[in-house]
Amino acid sequence: MESQDAVAVFRKGISKFIEFNEAEWHIFCQHLDLKKLKKKTHFAEPGIVCSEIGFILTGSVRFFNVKDGEEITGYFCFENELVSSYRSFLTREPSLNYVQALEDTELVIITYNNIQAMLANPILAYKMERFGRLVAEYYLICYEERMSSFITKTPEERYLDLLNTGRDIIQRMPQHYIAHFLGITPVSLSRIRRRIMKAA
Amino acid sequence: MESQDAVAVFRKGISKFIEFNEAEWHIFCQHLDLKKLKKKTHFAEPGIVCSEIGFILTGSVRFFNVKDGEEITGYFCFENELVSSYRSFLTREPSLNYVQALEDTELVIITYNNIQAMLANPILAYKMERFGRLVAEYYLICYEERMSSFITKTPEERYLDLLNTGRDIIQRMPQHYIAHFLGITPVSLSRIRRRIMKAA
DNA sequence: TCAAAACGTTAACATAAGATAAGAATTTGG
DNA sequence: CCAAATTCTTATCTTATGTTAACGTTTTGA
Numbered sequence: 001m002e003s004q005d006a007v008a009v010f011r012k013g014i015s016k017f018i019e020f021n022e023a024e025w026h027i028f029c030q031h032l033d034l035k036k037l038k039k040k041t042h043f044a045e046p047g048i049v050c051s052e053i054g055f056i057l058t059g060s061v062r063f064f065n066v067k068d069g070e071e072i073t074g075y076f077c078f079e080n081e082l083v084s085s086y087r088s089f090l091t092r093e094p095s096l097n098y099v100q101a102l103e104d105t106e107l108v109i110i111t112y113n114n115i116q117a118m119l120a121n122p123i124l125a126y127k128m129e130r131f132g133r134l135v136a137e138y139y140l141i142c143y144e145e146r147m148s149s150f151i152t153k154t155p156e157e158r159y160l161d162l163l164n165t166g167r168d169i170i171q172r173m174p175q176h177y178i179a180h181f182l183g184i185t186p187v188s189l190s191r192i193r194r195r196i197m198k199a200a
Numbered sequence: 201m202e203s204q205d206a207v208a209v210f211r212k213g214i215s216k217f218i219e220f221n222e223a224e225w226h227i228f229c230q231h232l233d234l235k236k237l238k239k240k241t242h243f244a245e246p247g248i249v250c251s252e253i254g255f256i257l258t259g260s261v262r263f264f265n266v267k268d269g270e271e272i273t274g275y276f277c278f279e280n281e282l283v284s285s286y287r288s289f290l291t292r293e294p295s296l297n298y299v300q301a302l303e304d305t306e307l308v309i310i311t312y313n314n315i316q317a318m319l320a321n322p323i324l325a326y327k328m329e330r331f332g333r334l335v336a337e338y339y340l341i342c343y344e345e346r347m348s349s350f351i352t353k354t355p356e357e358r359y360l361d362l363l364n365t366g367r368d369i370i371q372r373m374p375q376h377y378i379a380h381f382l383g384i385t386p387v388s389l390s391r392i393r394r395r396i397m398k399a400a
Numbered sequence: 401t402c403a404a405a406a407c408g409t410t411a412a413c414a415t416a417a418g419a420t421a422a423g424a425a426t427t428t429g430g
Numbered sequence: 431c432c433a434a435a436t437t438c439t440t441a442t443c444t445t446a447t448g449t450t451a452a453c454g455t456t457t458t459g460a
Contacts, residue, residue, distance in 0.1 A: 065352050074351040087341045096348070129329035136336035141287045143343035148296070150350045150383055151274040152265050155447085175408065183350055188447050190409055355417085374437065388417050390439055 006034060010055050010108045013080045017138070018131040027124060031114035037061075037101035043083065044099040049092055050085035051112040059105025060168075062177060065097045073177040076102075078168045082135060083107070102173075155184045156192050206234060210255050210308045213280045217338070218331040227324060231314035237261075237301035243283065244299040249292055250285035251312040259305025260368075262377060265297045273377040276302075278368045282335060283307070302373075355384045356392050 007029060011020075020028055035054065037043060043061060044050040056079050063075040063085075074097065077083040088095035089112060115132075118124040149158050159182055163170060169178060176186035184192075207229060211220075220228055235254065237243060243261060244250040256279050263275040263285075274297065277283040288295035289312060315332075318324040349358050359382055363370060369378060376386035384392075 065348070067352050072352050074348060087344050090337050090341060126326050126329065129326065129333050133329050133333035133336055136333055136340050137290050140336050140340050140343065141290060143340065143347060144287050147343060147347060147350075148265070148274060150347075151380060152267050152272050174406085176406090180351060184446095185448060186408075187410090187449080191447085194409085376437070385418060386438075387419080387440090391417085394439085 006057055009057055013055055017134040018127055031118055033109040035107045035109045037105040039101055039104050042098055042100050044085035044095045046096055047094045050088040050095045052109050053082060053084040054107035054109050056081055057106040059101060059103045061099050061101050063097050063099050073180040076169055076173055155182055158182050159192055206257055206308060209257055213255055217334040218327055231318055233309040235307045235309045237305045239301055239304050242298055242300050244285035244295045246296055247294045250288040250295045252309050253282060253284040254307035254309050256281055257306040259301060259303045261299050261301050263297050263299050273380040276369055276373055355382055358382050359392055
């Protein structure tokens, strides 16, 4: 990878998971790439195996499915977050969803093959296993909390939660994406917002 | 751990994640316990940090929250599956939900402290990191698929899916638990079943 | 710069789901 | 073995959501 800036941001970004010493980091960096996605282009697509995991330097992406010709947005990622079509990446099966850049987006990329190479490299293997474990655990917890909100909360409660904790999503995403993210239609979210307005 | 039967079942059960050689397995076993839960007793409870991960030898458990005095079932586990209140186990924060034995249930237990000990043991560390990674990735994929079904499918579609793929749940769990698992009320599930009956 | 597309709100109507309660069948536990 | 609890269904009523369409506003992109 080239840019020293990007490298530094990435190193800091993943430091909550793993820290490499200089020798390890040197090898690790040889397995990284930079990628620029123009707005509206796809990081992953249905029917294609997603072979990359990305770290967002700048920009944002959304995950969406197409059902009955309609795009249904399921998730978002922003700066300093990892992004992949995880099931596809981990199982090597074709993705079921799109991952699309919502703005011009710069990413640090680790390919599946490079991860395998590092997992097979005695110098990096242990830390890569640990890195993978901690990342997977982190996202497992995210999913658990989100699942739980679907089981125990109403759409209105989920929206109120999002107002408190989802600043990036609330501020940067159009409302009809947020609606699907909450599991409802855009029309329904508009009504919920009106209800909340009147109550307050 | 005592029972050789249990050990063998457990070893086979986790072999899809990791295989230990005899020396490793010997040490690993020193960090396992057996636990028997009587029907309706709790493996995890709100307000208490869950410090164990279990492998179900016999029996089954359900995960549930209490909201407005009502029990809301979010998940089930059966024989040969791992069970824990994952967020609590991983973060060391109090659990937000109950995990309850639905029948007399026998488990192989690994405590948090024992996992830490093995992660710190040079002989086991690498494989334990890998084991943890693969388990977390496995459950991450489960969550991703389940989340996706909440975003893109109707309750009726989720129930039809469950009829195809959730034999244990359909056959062994009472319908009102299944309803909450699908994100709806028991009354609503009963109506969905009637609709499906009439259509067929 | 300007036409087209995207976005958010609102209305009207149809449908599904939540809440509550009653009743029958089954299971549980002492 | 039997009373109590659980489970499931059904009915009624209320409420929320989905669907479609219209409208004004904002954004986009050529």
